[in-house]
Amino acid sequence: MSYTSYFYLLFFLGVLVVLYYLMPLKKRWLVLLGGSYFFYWLASGKLIVFLLITTVTVYLGAIAMEREQRAFDAVRKSLEKEERKAKKAAMMCRKRHIVLAMVLINVGLLAFLKYYHFFSENVNALGSCLRLGVQMPALKLVMPLGISFYTLSAVGYVIDVYRGQTAADHHFGRLALFLSLFTNITEGPISRYGQLAGQTFEGHRADYRQFTFGAQLILWGLFQKMVLADRAALLVSTVFGSPSDYSGGVVILAMFVYTLQIYADFAGCMDIVRGSGALFGVEIARNFHQPFFSRSIGEFWRRWHMTLGAWFKDYIFYPVTLSKTNMKLGRWAKKHLSPHLGQVMPTAFALFFVWLANGLWHGAAWKYVAYGMYYYVLTLFGLLFKPVIFNFYERTGIRKDSRPWQFFLMARTFILVNIGMLLFRADSLHIFADMFVSMFRKTTGQWLELGLDVHDLAVLAAGAGLMLAVGILREKGICIRERIASWPIVFRWTVYTGAFCAIVLLGAYGSGYGVVDPLYANF
Amino acid sequence: MHISNKKQFAGRALKIMAFVLLAVLLLEGMSEALMPRSNSGSGGMHNYRARGFYGEEKDSLEVAAIGNSDLASGFSPMELWKSHGISGFACGEPNQTIDQSVRLLQEVLTCQKPKVVILETDTLFQENIDGHLASLVKTAVNYLFPVVEYHDRWKNVTLEELMGKQSKPWHDPSKGYRYSGDRVAYKGADYMEETGEKEEIDAVAMKSLDQFVEICQKAGIQVMLMEMPSANSWNMARHQAVADYASSRNIPFVDFNMKDKMKETGFDWMTDSRDGGNHLNYSGAGKISAWLGDYLAAHYQLADHRKDQHYQRWQQDVSAYDRIISGAVQQTADES
Numbered sequence: 112m113s114y115t116s117y118f119y120l121l122f123f124l125g126v127l128v129v130l131y132y133l134m135p136l137k138k139r140w141l142v143l144l145g146g147s148y149f150f151y152w153l154a155s156g157k158l159i160v161f162l163l164i165t166t167v168t169v170y171l172g173a174i175a176m177e178r179e180q181r182a183f184d185a186v187r188k189s190l191e192k193e194e195r196k197a198k199k200a201a202m203m204c205r206k207r208h209i210v211l212a213m214v215l216i217n218v219g220l221l222a223f224l225k226y227y228h229f230f231s232e233n234v235n236a237l238g239s240c241l242r243l244g245v246q247m248p249a250l251k252l253v254m255p256l257g258i259s260f261y262t263l264s265a266v267g268y269v270i271d272v273y274r275g276q277t278a279a280d281h282h283f284g285r286l287a288l289f290l291s292l293f294t295n296i297t298e299g300p301i302s303r304y305g306q307l308a309g310q311t312f313e314g315h316r317a318d319y320r321q322f323t324f325g326a327q328l329i330l331w332g333l334f335q336k337m338v339l340a341d342r343a344a345l346l347v348s349t350v351f352g353s354p355s356d357y358s359g360g361v362v363i364l365a366m367f368v369y370t371l372q373i374y375a376d377f378a379g380c381m382d383i384v385r386g387s388g389a390l391f392g393v394e395i396a397r398n399f400h401q402p403f404f405s406r407s408i409g410e411f412w413r414r415w416h417m418t419l420g421a422w423f424k425d426y427i428f429y430p431v432t433l434s435k436t437n438m439k440l441g442r443w444a445k446k447h448l449s450p451h452l453g454q455v456m457p458t459a460f461a462l463f464f465v466w467l468a469n470g471l472w473h474g475a476a477w478k479y480v481a482y483g484m485y486y487y488v489l490t491l492f493g494l495l496f497k498p499v500i501f502n503f504y505e506r507t508g509i510r511k512d513s514r515p516w517q518f519f520l521m522a523r524t525f526i527l528v529n530i531g532m533l534l535f536r537a538d539s540l541h542i543f544a545d546m547f548v549s550m551f552r553k554t555t556g557q558w559l560e561l562g563l564d565v566h567d568l569a570v571l572a573a574g575a576g577l578m579l580a581v582g583i584l585r586e587k588g589i590c591i592r593e594r595i596a597s598w599p600i601v602f603r604w605t606v607y608t609g610a611f612c613a614i615v616l617l618g619a620y621g622s623g624y625g626v627v628d629p630l631y632a633n634f
Numbered sequence: 635m636h637i638s639n640k641k642q643f644a645g646r647a648l649k650i651m652a653f654v655l656l657a658v659l660l661l662e663g664m665s666e667a668l669m670p671r672s673n674s675g676s677g678g679m680h681n682y683r684a685r686g687f688y689g690e691e692k693d694s695l696e697v698a699a700i701g702n703s704d705l706a707s708g709f710s711p712m713e714l715w716k717s718h719g720i721s722g723f724a725c726g727e728p729n730q731t732i733d734q735s736v737r738l739l740q741e742v743l744t745c746q747k748p749k750v751v752i753l754e755t756d757t758l759f760q761e762n763i764d765g766h767l768a769s770l771v772k773t774a775v776n777y778l779f780p781v782v783e784y785h786d787r788w789k790n791v792t793l794e795e796l797m798g799k800q801s802k803p804w805h806d807p808s809k810g811y812r813y814s815g816d817r818v819a820y821k822g823a824d825y826m827e828e829t830g831e832k833e834e835i836d837a838v839a840m841k842s843l844d845q846f847v848e849i850c851q852k853a854g855i856q857v858m859l860m861e862m863p864s865a866n867s868w869n870m871a872r873h874q875a876v877a878d879y880a881s882s883r884n885i886p887f888v889d890f891n892m893k894d895k896m897k898e899t900g901f902d903w904m905t906d907s908r909d910g911g912n913h914l915n916y917s918g919a920g921k922i923s924a925w926l927g928d929y930l931a932a933h934y935q936l937a938d939h940r941k942d943q944h945y946q947r948w949q950q951d952v953s954a955y956d957r958i959i960s961g962a963v964q965q966t967a968d969e970s
Contacts, residue, residue: 611657
């Protein structure tokens with residue numbers, strides 16, 4: 112069920128809102144749970160069994176870990192020091208086994224369903240090269256909706272229980288709701304148990320301001336998705352569909368327009384999702400924070416798909432950084448190479464896994480691995496050349512916080528990100544390389560024969576300008592909805608009805624337009 | 635649900651309702667502004683070829699056939715005119731779903747009072763990517779607020795159109811028939827093999843079909859179900875489903891895919907298809923239309939209008955039609 116469909120906006124949300132507020136306060140979570148499972152069933156049918164497997168395994172695994180901990184806590188004070196140490200080690204070992212089992216089962220399921228084809232293709236190719244005569248069978252596998260999202264949420268939950276950061280949830284329904292919430296299941300955000308489970312479970316009283324703000328956010332999300340993203344898709348699919356027919360300025364334009372498409376699509380859907388949550392009094396985590404105002408790649412990935420970056424930081428980067436192997440690496444590098452490398456190498460080692468995971472999470476293909484490695488190399492440059500960059504500032508006297516320099520850094524980061532988007536969108540590494548090189552050649556292709564006429568290009572340009580203006584205001588800390596809410600009713604309603612009319616008139620839907628699935632919905 | 639401040643609640647509820655009403659009014663206004671002012675393609679009408687009936691004299695059509703592109707390529711109403719003086723129209727939209735058939739029927743009835751309406755039953759099994767229910771909702775919304783369908787017209791709507799000026803309707807001398815002289819034989823397997831199975835008509839599609847029949851019955855129109863020869867979209871299981879429905883509602887059902895009908899019409903997949911089993915060419919349409927003309931003349935009280943002075947334009951249309959089917963001229967659109 113698409114978040115921009117009539118069924119979702121008018122029927123599903125409408126019925127769910129009415130049922131939610133008619134239910135007694137303490138039972139309102141049942142409406143969300145029922146609605147979420149119904150949503151999932153409509154989208155994935157029998158594949159709901161995978162969601163249930165994940166929910167049941169992490170539910171049982173978390174409780175089992177808690178039992179181990181409680182059993183130890185009950186006897187610890189009565190034990191001698193040595194015996195306490197031994198029992199604790201044994202208990203931690205059992206907990207570790209449980210959490211590993213949970214991670215292996217769930218990540219294993221995800222890996223099998225998402226990566227088997229990629230893995231088997233490459234193994235078979237290698238096997239053919241080496242004449243091993245063994246072939247992995249081709250399997251027809253279907254991915255359940257949102258498996259890449261709910262799996263990370265589930266794994267995050269059990270690791271948090273293992274670390275003692277979260278208590279195990281004994282209420283199966285609450286956990287099931289946390290993992291299946293219809294607002295998050297399709298494209299995220301990747302929710303954390305501590306942030307989401309409690310507030311979805313507790314019933315919320317109707318809050319007019321929150322409700323209307325939610326509806327306004329949905330409107331803004333629909334504008335981004337339907338007017339901008341789906342319109343941009345026409346030009347992007349024309350150029351990327353026949354890359355050898357275009358070069359020069361046309362390829363550069365397509366690259367920028369794709370960046371606009373993916374941002375408007377993903378951020379637009381996130382706004383619809385957050386607005387939907389607000390209708391029920393639930394605050395869904397933000398996934399974007401004006402990413403194109405970033406001054407470095409690191410900052411970009413702290414502002415773009417924030418919940419994914421945070422997940423990788425908490426569940427891959429920190430564990431790898433703090434691992435004994437990594438600490439040893441750091442000590443060795445400091446002793447044998449330099450103090451600077453002694454600091455850099457452990458971080459670089461951990462980041463390798465982060466970016467590998469990031470690339471693979473986005474898709475099962477070598478170009479996604481390259482995508483991750485592209486950002487890894489850029490990040491590595493920044494780490495390795497930190498002293499050089501520091502010297503540069505010292506010698507040139509350039510003030511890092513000066514406005515022109517900030518603009519330069521933003522522009523530089525923007526260009527680097529766009530090159531990453533070109534890689535992300537191109538059908539293969541080979542095609543990316545060809546397209547990248549073609550950008551420096553003479554322009555081929557007619558500007559008005561790229562799938563968009565002059566009116567469409569004007570709408571795209573105006574829309575991009577509007578998104579930039581909104582970004583600037585948000586960057587200054589201005590809450591636009593609150594600002595508009597303070598205006599007289601005539602002006603407020605002009606804005607709201609204007610947005611509504613813009614979506615109806617300018618939306619890229621219906622006859623002459625294809626259906627554009629949300630770009631992140633297939634992960 | 636606990637309401638702490640009833641006055642405030644009532645005030646806010648009224649605000650929400652007022653906003654919704656305003657949105658509806660805006661949709662109405664935009665629909666009024668952007669609706670095409672003529673049934674022609676250049677005037678912005680979607681699927682204008684199925685809507686050529688707007689260019690006919692009011693209440694002049696005795697037979698209206700509604701369906702998809704199989705209908706438009708397989709049924710030539712001018713053949714009925716030439717043989718029996720029956721005034722008919724083929725309202726065929728590509729990939730038409732049954733809910734769209736209902737909408738098109740409603741459009742026909744705004745300006746015509748046919749005695750017989752024929753439904754081409756492929757539409758019962760035509761589903762868009764989101765399913766029958768989503769299609770029904772989409773068609774309903776498009777019907778209520780045409781701006782949803784015609785929103786792109788903001789790019790080229792003229793000031794005159796915005797002021798409501800109507801354009802002269804487009805007149806189709808071929809009465810909705812799409813001519814093709816191409817010949818690509820169907821050489822595949824027998825797609826009408828007896829299987830003993832019946833394909834269930836989707837519940838939502840069934841509701842739309844019931845609605846179609848009821849609209850006709852309320853208007854005193856006789857309904858007939860028909861299936862054009864179609865090797866790629868028809869089979870015995872579908873035939874059985876429609877036959878059972880027709881039998882339960884006492885509605886005549888003519889399936890040209892059945893072997894007896896193929897024999898009666900002289901239809902031949904080797905010579906009568908333009909694309910290897912999907913659509914018919916003129917040879918196939920001629921055979922089907924000739925059989926249909928005889929059938930309609932024998933079973934329904936349809937007048938022969940060939941000498942009726944109110945139908946003079948039809949005689950002119952015959953000349954234009956004959957030039958098309960003889961290959962003298964290309965079939966064009968938007969001719970007023």
